[in-house]
Amino acid sequence: MQKPSARPSLKNIAEEANVSVSLVSKVLNDRLGNTGVTEVIAEKIRTTAKELGYRKNLSAESLRTGRHNAIGVLIHRHGESGSGLTGNIVLGITEAAREHNQKLILNFFERDDEFIEMSETAHRGMMDGLIIGGALHPDLKNHIFSIQKQGLPVVTIFDQPIHPKIVNVGMDQKLAQEMATLHLLDQGCKSVGTLSTHPERTRGYQKAMKDRGIPIHPNWIQDTGALRYTYQAGEAAVKNWLSSDTLPDGIAAQSDAHAMGIINSLHAGGVKVPEQVKVTGFDNSAFCEYVRPTITSVSQVHEQRGKRTMEMVLDLSKGKNAVHEEVQPELILRGSSRSPKD
Numbered sequence: 001m002q003k004p005s006a007r008p009s010l011k012n013i014a015e016e017a018n019v020s021v022s023l024v025s026k027v028l029n030d031r032l033g034n035t036g037v038t039e040v041i042a043e044k045i046r047t048t049a050k051e052l053g054y055r056k057n058l059s060a061e062s063l064r065t066g067r068h069n070a071i072g073v074l075i076h077r078h079g080e081s082g083s084g085l086t087g088n089i090v091l092g093i094t095e096a097a098r099e100h101n102q103k104l105i106l107n108f109f110e111r112d113d114e115f116i117e118m119s120e121t122a123h124r125g126m127m128d129g130l131i132i133g134g135a136l137h138p139d140l141k142n143h144i145f146s147i148q149k150q151g152l153p154v155v156t157i158f159d160q161p162i163h164p165k166i167v168n169v170g171m172d173q174k175l176a177q178e179m180a181t182l183h184l185l186d187q188g189c190k191s192v193g194t195l196s197t198h199p200e201r202t203r204g205y206q207k208a209m210k211d212r213g214i215p216i217h218p219n220w221i222q223d224t225g226a227l228r229y230t231y232q233a234g235e236a237a238v239k240n241w242l243s244s245d246t247l248p249d250g251i252a253a254q255s256d257a258h259a260m261g262i263i264n265s266l267h268a269g270g271v272k273v274p275e276q277v278k279v280t281g282f283d284n285s286a287f288c289e290y291v292r293p294t295i296t297s298v299s300q301v302h303e304q305r306g307k308r309t310m311e312m313v314l315d316l317s318k319g320k321n322a323v324h325e326e327v328q329p330e331l332i333l334r335g336s337s338r339s340p341k342d
Contacts, residue, residue: 008052070103076134080257092306129313133157153316176329177204180280189250193220219246234261256281278337293335
């Protein structure tokens, strides 16, 4: 197929596909209505447009439709260094934006006042919708709801919806930690501990232990305090377990940094992982693949959630319906929790 030297037009596509210009326009602008065109013909038109190198004139389309083909994204970075949580959210959003020919107006914020300042441009005159995610700011709930009430579609990426009328793509933290704990028990562990940092994750651990009828020794749950999700919290937990002779044979950490600190401290103390103690992490950070043993970890499927959020905000911007969704976490199995025979 010979590409025209000038920028290809709808007419070029119509001539190449042997169809009318109006049909090409309807297919490429997703306005088929009652045309009755078959999927075979529609796909032929799309393929021809791609082969000819056709690109929509977004400026003209914006004038015609009143749309900007731009989505705002406000993210509060979260997760320990190396976890990749924020990056995976943005990657998913970006990939979906590219698929749907959307521009992104991306900003990061840390404080409530930064969000409020940035959100002043969040209106129909600048963008077609707004995505908000990352670390939750509960005090911003009413402000976000106000943005939506002014006519701008909003979709959030938090664990749970912040308002019944603000669509959210969430994930069950309790279920995620329950999955990790049950995996350790299924691998033959008789005593499983955790580092108590995230309340819902701790409840998931407790549910798994209760469901299996295993009483929890008070020292199996280590409170991380100010150390929270850090490597140092993992080190401190192992030190406490070894000094009190209450070391569990399975540890469902609540971050991958926890898991790394735990594994290195156990090795330093002469305890083998996974032969003597099996360990899981949380967040499926990139480094889980590159340490030894590799770390079994829970994925919060942020990239998938980012993609879905973009699709939902686009649906809302076109007047379609969207409802809350909860994406299932995934347990990525690796060497730190597997029996030698696996």
